[in-house]
Amino acid sequence: MTTASTVYHYCGAESFFSIVRNGRLWVSDARKTNDRRELEWFKDLALKHIAKSAATGDKMLSDLHLALKVRFELLEDVSDYYVCCFSEKKDSVPQWVAYADRGTGFAIGFDVNALRKKIGAALLSPSYAPVPFGVGANGWGFGPVAYAEEGVANAQIDDLMSTIVSAPFVGEDVTDSARDHIDRVCAFCKHPDFQTEHEWRIVCNTSFLKKNAGLTGTDMLPDTKWRKGGYGLTPYRETVDVLDCVKEVIVGPGNADRDSIEYVKQFLRFSGVKAEVFLSVSPYR
Numbered sequence: 001m002t003t004a005s006t007v008y009h010y011c012g013a014e015s016f017f018s019i020v021r022n023g024r025l026w027v028s029d030a031r032k033t034n035d036r037r038e039l040e041w042f043k044d045l046a047l048k049h050i051a052k053s054a055a056t057g058d059k060m061l062s063d064l065h066l067a068l069k070v071r072f073e074l075l076e077d078v079s080d081y082y083v084c085c086f087s088e089k090k091d092s093v094p095q096w097v098a099y100a101d102r103g104t105g106f107a108i109g110f111d112v113n114a115l116r117k118k119i120g121a122a123l124l125s126p127s128y129a130p131v132p133f134g135v136g137a138n139g140w141g142f143g144p145v146a147y148a149e150e151g152v153a154n155a156q157i158d159d160l161m162s163t164i165v166s167a168p169f170v171g172e173d174v175t176d177s178a179r180d181h182i183d184r185v186c187a188f189c190k191h192p193d194f195q196t197e198h199e200w201r202i203v204c205n206t207s208f209l210k211k212n213a214g215l216t217g218t219d220m221l222p223d224t225k226w227r228k229g230g231y232g233l234t235p236y237r238e239t240v241d242v243l244d245c246v247k248e249v250i251v252g253p254g255n256a257d258r259d260s261i262e263y264v265k266q267f268l269r270f271s272g273v274k275a276e277v278f279l280s281v282s283p284y285r
Contacts, residue, residue, distance in 0.1 A: 004144070006247055007086035007115075007200045009108045012101035019108065020271045023241035027082035027204045028227070032234040034098075035190060039078045042156065042189035045148055046182045047072075049157050050164075060174075064164065067175045068182070076179075079207035081187040082237055086110065088144075088198040093284045095197070096252055103284050104254035106264075109275075112200075114245040116142045119202060127159035128184050139212075141203040145188055147195035156185045204237060246275045253280040 011019070019025060030038045037044075047068060054061035072078070087095050087107075096103040116123075121142040128143065148154045160181050167177040187203045209221055224235050249268065251260050256279045265277050 003112075004088045004200065005112055006090075006109045007088055007112055008090055008095070008250070009084070009086050009110065010092075010095040010099040010105065011108065012099075012105040016106040016108065020243070020267065020273060022238075023243040024238040025084045025202065025242055026227070026236045026238060027084045027202055028229065028234050028236040030081045030083045030187070030203075032229050032231045033083070033085075034230070035194060037191050039081060039186045041191050042148060042186045043072060043078055043182055045150060045189075046157065046160055046178075046185075048150070049160075050178075053161075061164075064174055064178060068179060071175065071179050078186045079183050079205050080210075082204040082206055082235075083187070084202040084239070085197075086200040086202075088200065091250055091280050091282050092198075093282055096254075096280070096282065096284060100252050102254065103252045103280075103282075105252045106255075107250035107252070107280075108246055109248035109250065110242070110245045111247050112142075115202075115242060118242050118245055119239050121202070126155055127163075127181065128156075128188050129181075139205045139208040141187065141205070143188060143200065143203075145190050145194075145197075145199040145201060146185070147192045148189050149192045156189060160185075202239065206237070243271070243273050246273055248276040248278060251277065251279050253282040253284045256280055 009019075009025070047065065050061055050065045050068070054065050085099075089095060090107065090109070095107070096105070100106060119140050119142065120138050121140040124141060124143045128141070146154065146156055148156060160178065163177050163181050164174055167174045187205070188201070190199070206221060210216075210219065213221065215221070220235065221237065223237060225237065227234050227236055249264060251264055261277055261279055268275055268277065
């Protein structure tokens with residue numbers, strides 16, 4: 001798993017204003033992102049890999065493949081995950097274009113460890129499992145995205161197969177263990193076409209939180225809010241106040257004039273945010 005000390009949330013001016021004024025980030029329904037295979041990509045890769053392995057005559061894997069298909073298709077699909085996205089890249093033209101109003105927005109740099117602790121997310125292992133004895137997850141996670149290519153070996157599939165092999169020896173149900181592993185990685189695994197984003201994300205498992213709250217079916221958490229998104233009406237939740245996790249702000253290349261940086265510094269100062277402010281050095285406009 002990659003590491004980074006600072007990650008950047010690229011956003012337009014309106015979102016930047018809202019984040020600084022309210023101190024909260026929005027985690028939105030992952031199925032409303034610009035990735036049509038969001039939450040489904042790793043599940044499909046995993047089931048194909050298990051089916052291919054079972055084709056050698058392994059009855060246990062054949063039975064497991066059938067059980068997982070029934071579980072995901074008929075009983076309980078991938079959990080409902082809400083996400084807030086970041087990039088490891090500090091001044092990235094693709095990020096400015098796609099997520100920051102074509103360069104007229106901002107990139108907010110967050111301290112990774114401070115942000116993880118603030119939202120109460122667990123430390124994650126390379127297989128995206130909470131590290132034992134870490135801070136309780138409480139449905140929240142934070143970490144880098146893995147980009148898995150079909151037909152190419154990757155650590156997440158290897159970890160899944162290890163889980164399948166070891167489950168009986170530690171007294172766990174193989175189907176339950178495999179299903180939980182696949183579900184967890186689905187929130188952090190994307191199609192390789194997106195790997196230029198170098199993404200990190202906050203993940204909120206709302207299915208887990210709903211179950212803990214005694215909610216069933218289509219009932220939603222009472223603190224769910226709604227916004228107009230790029231792909232229709234989008235539910236979201238807010239994090240706790242995270243302003244003290246902000247380390248720096250990058251002013252987009254479309255705003256790169258002398259007044260912009262001074263205005264941003266004053267706005268942050270009036271809002272009680274202690275962060276460095278830089279102008280983008282990208283020639284994009």
